[in-house]
Amino acid sequence: MGQCGITSSKTVLVFLNLIFWAAAGILCYVGAYVFITYDDYDHFFEDVYTLIPAVIIIAVGTLLFIIGLIGCCATIRESRCGLATFVIILLLVFITEVVVVVLGYIYRAKVEDEVDHSIQKVYNGYNGTNPDAASRAIDYVQRQLRCCGIHNYSDWENTIWFKQTKNNSVPLSCCKAALSNCTGSLTRPMDLYSEGCEALVVKKLQEIMMYVIWAALAFAAIQICTASKVNQSHKEAGAAELRKCWERRRGRQ
Numbered sequence: 001m002g003q004c005g006i007t008s009s010k011t012v013l014v015f016l017n018l019i020f021w022a023a024a025g026i027l028c029y030v031g032a033y034v035f036i037t038y039d040d041y042d043h044f045f046e047d048v049y050t051l052i053p054a055v056i057i058i059a060v061g062t063l064l065f066i067i068g069l070i071g072c073c074a075t076i077r078e079s080r081c082g083l084a085t086f087v088i089i090l091l092l093v094f095i096t097e098v099v100v101v102v103l104g105y106i107y108r109a110k111v112e113d114e115v116d117h118s119i120q121k122v123y124n125g126y127n128g129t130n131p132d133a134a135s136r137a138i139d140y141v142q143r144q145l146r147c148c149g150i151h152n153y154s155d156w157e158n159t160i161w162f163k164q165t166k167n168n169s170v171p172l173s174c175c176k177a178a179l180s181n182c183t184g185s186l187t188r189p190m191d192l193y194s195e196g197c198e199a200l201v202v203k204k205l206q207e208i209m210m211y212v213i214w215a216a217l218a219f220a221a222i223q224i225c226t227a228s229k230v231n232q233s234h235k236e237a238g239a240a241e242l243r244k245c246w247e248r249r250r251g252r253q
Contacts, residue, residue, distance in 0.1 A: 019222060023064075024061040027058070030057060031057045034051065034053075035054055040140060043134055060093055060097065060100075060219075064093065097216040097217075097219060104212045115198060115201050119197070122138060123138065142171065148197070150197060151196035153194070154186075156170040168187065171184060174192045179191050
């Protein structure tokens with residue numbers, strides 16, 4: 001009966017390690033997604049330290065593939081030392097993930113101030129040429145988020161580009177996607193996106209930080225479950241060794 005319990009516990013623990021690997025892969029994916037998305041919005045958010053949580057979870061996700069392998073080997077071999085080492089490493093990683101969550105909330109709170117500080121400068125640097133990085137960023141954001149200007153399309157009237165072109169129109173990226181004959185003219189405001197980009201950029205960046213926070217929290221929950229099962233397996237392995245030792249002594253008698 002005891003041996004059956006140990007086997008069952010080992011099976012559950014190996015299964016948890018498989019989930020562990022899958023979760024580590026998801027962590028790496030979320031971190032990579034943050035990097036890719038940040039690249040699209042980096043002109044609106046100049047604080048590169050925002051990427052620190054993403055860097056940490058990619059590093060943690062990569063490390064946990066190796067740790068999961070250690071956990072599986074220790075479980076199959078019933079190595080008490082290996083399982084104890086596995087739990088200690090899990091605890092250290094858990095602390096790291098708590099740090100990720102805290103940093104995520106800190107940088108999420110800073111997003112609005114950062115965007116508000118830089119967005120006016122980005123729009124003033126728009127020159128309408130595709131090779132220009134700032135121009136590409138603005139056109140991309142306006143098409144992707146379906147917005148126009150900082151607060152609304154009228155903000156374009158205060159930009160250097162608008163004053164130089166003197167054609168009373170905004171970039172074509174302000175045109176609604178369903179319209180093929182839109183020229184960006186301010187005489188036809190119904191053809192343009194009415195919502196400003198600042199609020200939507202802030203919302204998008206905050207969503208990205210929440211992905212990092214939720215990924216770290218979800219993985220922390222998996223770690224707690226795994227650590228609990230490892231501890232149980234550790235106790236069962238110790239009890240099994242004591243039983244074997246007792247049985248050997250009785251056999252000698």
